[in-house]
Amino acid sequence: MLTRTPVSTVQDFAADVRGVDALRQTAKTSPKAAAHAVAxxxxxxxMQQLVKSMRDASPHYDELQSSSTDLYRGLYDQQMALTLAKRGGVGLAGSIERQIEIMQNPALLKTMQRHQSRQQGELAPVTGGSAAANSAALMTARGGVTGKDLASAASGSGxxxxxxxxxxxxxxxxxVSPQLLLAHAALETGWGKKPIRDAAGGDSHNLFGIKATKDWQGKTVDVTTTEYVDGVAQKRVESFRSYDSYTEALADYAGLIRRRFGEAIGKGDDALxxxxxxQAKGYATDPQYADKFASVARRIGKQLxxxxxx
Incomplete structure (x- = not known):
């Protein structure tokens, strides 16, 4: 396991006035170590502000109060906060360090975004490609549903x-109510008009664009997609899960929701x-996604x- 060597240039005492100069020297020789120390x-x-707020909210006893007591208590709190931060703190240092590293090297942001995309591999979108002509609108809801898609509700009863x-x-x-699952499927497939099909033109019944990850043991459908990496379009062949029925597809989808989107469970009729x-867990990027989802759910509710x- 990778371990981080403590930075000796950072002061071990809160009152060490040489700490800033030592930190400047560290920044010159090891920017990454300096970023960790600054974080x-x-x-x-x-943490010092947190402790101070706690002190201020605590009862004060006049017989114990003096300028000397306040001074030594303040120094103690500073030292305690520094020591706790160096031992792992409350988890803020890691986030601050990443932000500093991104400021030093903006390219790291794209690397992190690609890593997050790989983690979300089950939900990779199809955005084009000749073999995906019948599924060009797959995942449209994640990037933005058009007014035409919403208008299709009138003819979506089938x-x-x-x-x-x-x-x-x-x-x-x-x-949740069935109309929420129907709304999600309608958005992902353009009301069933643009399903993912196999080479023979058969329906994969994949209503939600779920990819065939390594642990998937069922049937698959290979689709040529166009994905953008660092702004450059790239053609790729991606494998998606194929099901024998919509019941099988929705059962697998329910498993995905339980694994990745637990906050969506138990929402009843609450489409928004x-x-x-x-959306909070990365299923969609369109800022209007929730409103569009709710609009489709209302239309389906009226149909039902x-x-x-x-």
Whole structure:
């Protein structure tokens, strides 16, 4: 395991006036070590403010109060905060250090974003490619649903009918109404008009663009996609999961929600809350995603209500 060697140039005592000069020397010889040391110092300052606030909120006893007591207590609190920060603190130093490193080298931000994209590999979007002609709108909801997509709701009753039974069987396991699952599937597939198909043109029943990761043991569909890496378009062949039915697809989707999007569970009829929980964990990038999701869910709800009353 990689261990970090303590930086000897950072003062071990809060009152050491030579600390700033030592830190400047460290920055010249090892910028990364200096970033770590500065992050610890910032965390120490934040912890000092926290301790001071706690002191101020605590009861004071006049017979124990004096300028000397205040001075020594303040020095003690500073030293305690510094020592705690050097021993790991409360977890702020790591975040501060990453921000400093990004300021020193902005290219690191793209590296971190690529790493996050790999972690979200199950949900990689399809954005084009000749073999993906029938699935060009896959994941459109994550980048921005168009008004045309929303207008398709009027003619989407056939899609709702096909997926409704599967949604009704899975929705209770997530604590949500079926119309939320139907809305999500409608957004991802353009109301079923642009599904992921195999080489023979068969439907993969993959309603949510879930990729075939290494642990997937089922059938797959290979699709040529266009993805952008550092702003450059690249053609790739990606494998997506293929299912025998919508019921199987939605059951797998429910597993994904439980693994990755736990905050979306138990939302009932709350389409906005469900969509915001998905977006908060990276399922969508469109700032209007939640509102569009809710709009589609309302339309589906009206369709279902109309069908029930007829």
């Amino acid at each position: 610890q110092q910032f965390e120490s300052l934040l 899609f709702v009918d096909k997926v409704l039974t599967a949604a009704q069987s899975v929705a209770p396991t997530l604590g 809350g469900f969509a915001r929980a998905l 209500a109309g069908a029930a009353s007829s």
